[in-house]
Each structure stands twice: as C-alpha cells, then as structure tokens.
Amino acid sequence: MSLLRLLARALLKGPITEAPPDPDRAALADLAQRVAETARGRLGRSLVIREVDAGSCNGCELEIHALGNPLYDIDRFGIRFAASPRHADVLLVTGPVALNMAEALKRTYDATPAPKWVVAAGDCAKDGGCFAGSYAVAGGVSAILPVDLVIPGCPPTPTALLSGLVALLDQAARRG
Amino acid sequence: MTNTTVLLDFFRYRPSAPNHRPWPRYRLEEADWRTMIDIVAVSDWDLLGLWATAGEVHAALRESENAAVVVASLACPMGRYPALSGVRPGAIRLERMIRDLWGLEAEGAADQRPWLDHGRWPVATPLGVAAPRQPERLPYAFQTAEGDGIHQIPVGPVHAGIIEPGHFRFHANGETVVRLEERLGYVHKGIESLMAGKTPQEAARLAGRISGDSTVAHALAFARAVEAAAGIEAPPRAHWLRALMAELERIANHLGDFGAVCNDAAFVIMLAHALALKEGVLRAARDVFGHRLMMDRVVPGGVTVDLDRAQAETLRTLVRRLRPRFAELEALYDATPSLLDRTVGTGVTLASLVHRYAAGGVVGRAAGRALDGRRMPGYPPYDDLDFQVPLEADGDVHARLLVRLAEIKESLALVEKIVDGLPAGPLIRPVPEQAGEGLALVEGFRGEILTWVRLDEKGRVARCFPRDPSWFQWPLLEAAIEGNIVADFPLCNKSFNCSYSGHDL
Numbered sequence: 001m002s003l004l005r006l007l008a009r010a011l012l013k014g015p016i017t018e019a020p021p022d023p024d025r026a027a028l029a030d031l032a033q034r035v036a037e038t039a040r041g042r043l044g045r046s047l048v049i050r051e052v053d054a055g056s057c058n059g060c061e062l063e064i065h066a067l068g069n070p071l072y073d074i075d076r077f078g079i080r081f082a083a084s085p086r087h088a089d090v091l092l093v094t095g096p097v098a099l100n101m102a103e104a105l106k107r108t109y110d111a112t113p114a115p116k117w118v119v120a121a122g123d124c125a126k127d128g129g130c131f132a133g134s135y136a137v138a139g140g141v142s143a144i145l146p147v148d149l150v151i152p153g154c155p156p157t158p159t160a161l162l163s164g165l166v167a168l169l170d171q172a173a174r175r176g
Numbered sequence: 177m178t179n180t181t182v183l184l185d186f187f188r189y190r191p192s193a194p195n196h197r198p199w200p201r202y203r204l205e206e207a208d209w210r211t212m213i214d215i216v217a218v219s220d221w222d223l224l225g226l227w228a229t230a231g232e233v234h235a236a237l238r239e240s241e242n243a244a245v246v247v248a249s250l251a252c253p254m255g256r257y258p259a260l261s262g263v264r265p266g267a268i269r270l271e272r273m274i275r276d277l278w279g280l281e282a283e284g285a286a287d288q289r290p291w292l293d294h295g296r297w298p299v300a301t302p303l304g305v306a307a308p309r310q311p312e313r314l315p316y317a318f319q320t321a322e323g324d325g326i327h328q329i330p331v332g333p334v335h336a337g338i339i340e341p342g343h344f345r346f347h348a349n350g351e352t353v354v355r356l357e358e359r360l361g362y363v364h365k366g367i368e369s370l371m372a373g374k375t376p377q378e379a380a381r382l383a384g385r386i387s388g389d390s391t392v393a394h395a396l397a398f399a400r401a402v403e404a405a406a407g408i409e410a411p412p413r414a415h416w417l418r419a420l421m422a423e424l425e426r427i428a429n430h431l432g433d434f435g436a437v438c439n440d441a442a443f444v445i446m447l448a449h450a451l452a453l454k455e456g457v458l459r460a461a462r463d464v465f466g467h468r469l470m471m472d473r474v475v476p477g478g479v480t481v482d483l484d485r486a487q488a489e490t491l492r493t494l495v496r497r498l499r500p501r502f503a504e505l506e507a508l509y510d511a512t513p514s515l516l517d518r519t520v521g522t523g524v525t526l527a528s529l530v531h532r533y534a535a536g537g538v539v540g541r542a543a544g545r546a547l548d549g550r551r552m553p554g555y556p557p558y559d560d561l562d563f564q565v566p567l568e569a570d571g572d573v574h575a576r577l578l579v580r581l582a583e584i585k586e587s588l589a590l591v592e593k594i595v596d597g598l599p600a601g602p603l604i605r606p607v608p609e610q611a612g613e614g615l616a617l618v619e620g621f622r623g624e625i626l627t628w629v630r631l632d633e634k635g636r637v638a639r640c641f642p643r644d645p646s647w648f649q650w651p652l653l654e655a656a657i658e659g660n661i662v663a664d665f666p667l668c669n670k671s672f673n674c675s676y677s678g679h680d681l
Contacts, residue, residue, distance in 0.1 A: 003508060003511075003512070005504070010494050026237055031478045051338045052334055052341075053338075053340050053341050053363070054341075054363075055340070055362075055363045055364075055365055055677075056340070056363070056388070056677065057385040057386065057387060057388035057391075057677045058340050058387060058388040058389055058675065058676070059385065059388025059389070059391065059469055059471070059679050060388070061338055061339060061340065061388075061469070062388060062389055062432075062469065063339050064338050065432075066451070066454075066455060066458070068451070069448070069451035069452060069454070069455050070451065070452045071452060071455050081338060083336035083337070084336075085334075095363065096365060098362060098363050098365055099297055099311070099679075100292075100294045100296050100362045100363070100364055100680075101295040101333065101341055101362050101363065102296065103296075103313070104333045104334050104341065104362070108334050109344055111345055130370070130382055130383075130385060131366070131367075131370060131382075133304045133370070134365055134366035134367075134369060134370050135297050135298060135299050135306075135366050135369065136297055136302070136364050136365050137365055137366065144505035154471065155388065155469070156387075157468065
C-alpha cells in the first residue's frame with residue numbers, strides 16, 4: 001500500500017532533483033553540460049571511478065557517497081563508481097595516506113589499467129592536512145602516487161567534487 | 177555472583193590524583209591493581225576504556241547501578257602491568273594497542289599479537305620510548321578454523337564500496353561463516369601523538385577528525401574533557417547549541433545507515449529516499465551552521481556558531497517536512513516482507529556479550545543494554561529535556577534498525593525542543609591556562625565516546641585519549657556473523673556501522 005502511495009506521489013510530483021528550490025541547481029546543470037561535452041570527447045560517455053580511502057577520517061567518504069543520492073545523482077553525468085580498480089579510469093583517493101595503507105594504495109594503482117588518473121580529494125589527500133608530520137602518515141597522495149588533480153576541502157562538498165572531476169576531464173581532453 | 181559496592185569501597189581509601197574531574201582517579205599499587213582485577217571478575221562494572229601515559233596505564237570503570245565512574249592508574253616502571261583482558265574481553269585490543277604505541281606489556285594478556293602496528297612506521301612504540309627501525313611488513317597469524325570443506329575468504333583492506341579500509345578474514349563452510357576475524361589499524365594516523373603539545377583549540381580540530389561522521393560528538397567529548405580538566409563549564413546557550421548539532425548529526429547518520437542496510441538487502445528504493453532525507457539535514461546544517469558536517473563548531477569553552485530567528489525557523493521547517501516523509505519510509509519498511517525476511521533473525525548479538533564488552537549505542541540498545549550517555553552519566557542540556565531511550569531485545573539486524581528508527585523520531589523531537597527552549601547568553605568562555613585532568617562521556621550516534629585529557633601547566637594538551645564506541649562493537653560483529661551466510665555479512669556490517677578511523681586513531 002505505502003509503496004503504491006510512494007510511486008503515485010513520485011508520478012505526480014516528479015523527480016525530487018527538480019522539486020525543491022536548490023541553490024546548487026544552476027551549478028549542477030552547468031556541470032552536466034560540461035561533463036557531457038568533455039567526457040564524450042575523451043572517454044566516450046563515461047568515467048569510472050575507484051574510490052580508495054587511504055586514511056581519511058571518513059568525512060570525505062560521506063560526501064563522495066552523497067554524490068550518488070538522488071539530489072546529485074552523479075550517474076546522470078556519465079560518472080559512476082566501480083568495485084574494482086580493473087574497471088576504473090580514475091582513482092579517487094582520500095586521506096593523508098596512512099603508512100599502513102600505502103602498499104594497498106600502490107597495489108590498487110598498479111591494478112588500474114592505463115590510461116588512468118589519480119585525484120586526491122580533501123585537504124589530507126592534498127598534503128596530509130591536519131595529520132601532516134605524524135610518524136604514521138606519508139603526508140598526501142603525491143608522496144605515493146603521481147597526482148593529476150587535487151580537490152581541496154575538509155571535506156570537499158559534493159558540488160566541489162563534481163567540479164573537480166569535470167576539471168579533470170578538461171585536463172585529460174587537452175592532454176589527449 | 178555480583179558484588180559491586182565492594183569496588184567503590186575498595187577505591188575509597190586509595191590515594192587519589194589531584195585535579196582529576198569530574199570523577200576521581202586513584203593511583204594503585206600493583207597488588208591493589210591485581211585485587212581490582214579479581215573484583216572486576218565478579219562484578220558487573222563496565223570497562224569504559226584502557227589507555228597509557230608515559231610509564232603508566234589507566235582504566236576507566238563504571239558501575240551502571242549508580243552511575244559511579246572511577247579511573248584506576250598503575251605505574252609500570254618495569255614496562256608491564258597485569259592484564260585486564262582475562263576478565264573484560266573488551267580490553268584485548270586496547271592492550272594490544274597500548275603495547276604497539278607505548279611498549280607497555282599486559283602480563284597474561286589474552287592475545288599477544290600486534291594490532292595497530294603493521295610494521296610500516298619508521299619507529300616502534302612511537303608514543304613510548306620511540307625506537308627507529310626499518311619499516312617492513314610484520315607477519316600476522318590469523319586465527320584458524322579446521323574441518324572438511326572449510327575455506328578462507330580474505331576481504332580488504334580496500335573494499336568494494338565507498339567505505340573505509342580494513343581486512344576481514346572469513347572461514348566459511350559452503351555459504352556458512354564459521355569464523356570471522358577482523359584486522360584493523362590501516363587508517364592509523366597517530367592522532368594521539370599529533371594532539372600532544374597543542375593548545376586545546378588546536379587539538380579540537382584533530383578531535384573533530386577522529387571519525388568524520390561523529391565530528392560533533394568527538395569534538396564535544398574532547399571539549400567537555402578539556403573543560404573538566406580546566407575546571408570550567410561552558411555557557412548554557414553553548415550546551416544547547418552543542419546538543420542541537422549532536423542531534424542533527426544523529427539524525428543524518430541514522431538515516432544513512434537505515435537506507436544502507438535496506439540497500440544491502442536489495443531494497444534500493446529505501447536508500448534513495450533515506451539519502452534524500454539525509455541530504456536535507458546536511459543542507460540545513462550548512463545553511464544554519466555553515467558546514468554540512470558541522471566540523472569545528474564545537475570547541476573547548478563553548479561553540480563558534482549561533483542560531484538566529486530565521487535559522488531556528490529553517491530547522492523547524494526541516495523537522496516539519498522530514499517527519500511525515502520519514503513516517504512513510506518507516507511504514508514501508510514494516511510492510512515489506514522481503515526486506516524483513518533479510519533483517520529479522522540475522523546477525524544476532526547476545527545480550528551477555530553486549531554486557532561483557534560494555535558495547536554502547538545502537539548495538540547495545542538493540543540487545544537490551546539500556547545505556548545512553550545522555551542519560552547516564554548525563555550532561556547538559558539533556559537533564560532539562562524529555563526524551564526516551566529506545567530499547568529492543570532481539571539483538572538482530574532488525575532490532576538495530578528499529579532502535580535507529582525510534583532514535584530518529586526522538587532526535588527530531590529534541591531538535592524542536594532545543595530550538596524552542598534555547599536559553600540566551602554567551603556562546604563561549606575562555607579556557608584558563610592551567611594544569612588538570614578531565615574525563616568526558618558523550619553519546620554520539622554510534623554510542624558512548626570516552627575522552628580523557630591531561631593539560632600541562634601552560635594549559636596545553638599533554639595527553640589525550642579518545643575511545644570511540646567502535647572499540648567495543650567491532651569484536652561483537654565477529655560474534656554476530658557466526659553461523660550466518662557470507663552474503664549476509666554486508667547487512668550485518670552495515671547494521672553495526674563501526675568506525676575504522678575512530679578505532680584506528
């Protein structure tokens with residue numbers, strides 16, 4: 001019964017992405033168009049991401065996760081997350097790279113087929129952030145892997161993450 | 177046999193440390209420490225935490241009956257102390273952590289293997305007498321299970337989803353899990369060493385990043401411990417704003433967990449709806465407090481944000497809109513047999529284990545352990561607020577979901593009550609720069625956080641130990657999955673939702 005009601009309401013009201021007045025909508029629409037243009041030019045129409053937490057506090061993971069909620073719906077931009085690095089174009093790495101995770105991170109990178117890009121998401125991934133200088137961290141993703149793009153923020157908002165991924169597509173298209 | 181009053185009496189005549197607030201800390205001789213262990217063995221006292229400072233170990237104990245909390249300390253000049261893990265299994269991983277970080281040995285410990293130290297750091301025992309070394313992978317002997325047809329399934333540290341890293345070693349017989357063993361420590365960042373020497377305000381930034389999803393709760397526990405150590409109390413308005421943020425954090429996380437568990441039972445629509453509601457909470461937090469997760473808003477001495485009339489209305493509107501939509505999701509859960517079929521009877525935690533490990537939060541309350549840090553020991557403003565602590569008895573995935581659902585409703589009501597009853601006054605007061613020790617217990621969305629702080633004469637953090645609720649919940653996941661099928665592990669794991677970062681430090 002309630003499932004029917006939910007479906008009925010969905011039909012009447014339309015997708016929630018459109019329903020509420022959302023300050024990010026204009027930015028998202030702009031992003032959608034830019035992703036469509038650049039992703040198609042370089043990668044057909046999709047970008048597959050493998051996310052690796054290399055020692056984050058899990059704040060970045062919350063916001064990366066939010067990209068999949070119905071309000072951001074990252075899938076409509078042709079970007080999706082894969083379970084295996086073997087299916088990925090991009091490694092999206094968070095955290096200051098805990099030394100206990102360094103080997104796992106390197107092995108994940110090695111398992112990703114070329115061409116591949118590394119995105120360091122968050123202030124910790126950028127340079128270690130507030131964990132820099134500890135005996136237990138490498139101090140940023142670039143200490144372990146070649147980084148193509150940094151998306152700063154603590155944590156970066158979903159919109160900042162989307163903007164960053166689009167910038168990566170721009171860069172990749174230029175390089176290609 | 178339980179014999180709890182003896183322990184209180186036992187401590188009464190021991191020398192106590194000066195300036196330890198709000199509960200006493202007693203310095204024991206080794207013989208007394210051993211006697212204490214014998215008494216703990218026959219009492220129902222909770223072990224709330226076990227940590228070290230230079231050459232000394234400290235155990236926090238609580239008697240639930242009368243909310244008495246005590247810290248017991250033992251100097252270890254020879255670098256060892258009698259283990260507590262024989263009588264409180266929750267101490268096993270804490271003792272392993274203390275040896276890895278401080279080099280202090282727990283004599284007679286139930287498990288002698290390293291824990292956070294994977295051999296990757298350039299130093300051994302980094303918080304004790306740090307010994308430089310050549311980093312190399314330490315071998316690790318997993319526990320075994322033997323029998324016809326038993327096979328191993330190694331999972332992690334890099335998992336399939338967008339989640340934190342850790343290793344799960346399954347022994348399975350066909351589809352049935354015979355044994356699960358966790359290996360954690362992959363996201364150890366050395367937070368305790370980074371906090372040392374910093375001002376409370378600087379260290380608060382780290383406290384807010386112990387576990388990002390509990391940033392408000394951890395920052396609150398740290399702030400309360402610092403305030404206790406400095407002998408001050410935050411202004412009333414700060415207490416209420418802290419609680420407001422803590423309840424929003426609870427609602428957001430419970431919504432996400434509820435959706436994620438249903439998603440792992442292949443009921444994807446619930447995740448979509450729950451995440452949309454969660455996003456609404458995060459955006460309200462951003463509009464009102466300037467940060468979606470409300471990081472760095474709770475600081476020692478008070479808060480850095482206020483709430484004006486328009487912002488109060490934003491939160492009232494959030495609750496008003498969220499409540500009916502949430503009620504529909506709740507009804508949908510209740511009316512979907514295929515979903516209930518996966519959650520009812522799956523991943524049962526026994527009440528006896530929950531009590532032995534003093535597991536708090538949803539994991540404890542879903543198995544009959546009626547403890548909530550907001551009530552007991554309690555802290556402002558919750559003594560002025562009316563709310564229920566939901567309780568279930570079955571200890572399965574279903575019970576953990578029911579507790580979360582009930583807590584969301586309680587927290588929504590609390591948000592309204594806090595917004596309506598917010599007292600006027602200052603937001604923050606200065607923290608005096610003086611020595612002292614403080615302990616705080618704070619209820620995060622995941623359960624009870626214990627934070628202990630020692631300030632030096634300049635008022636800087638000499639030592640801080642934050643104990644995430646996950647320490648006492650992770651081991652129960654190993655027990656809960658036993659006898660379940662491998663395919664139900666994600667369901668069980670999500671229903672616990674322990675923190676890796678909060679545990680690994």
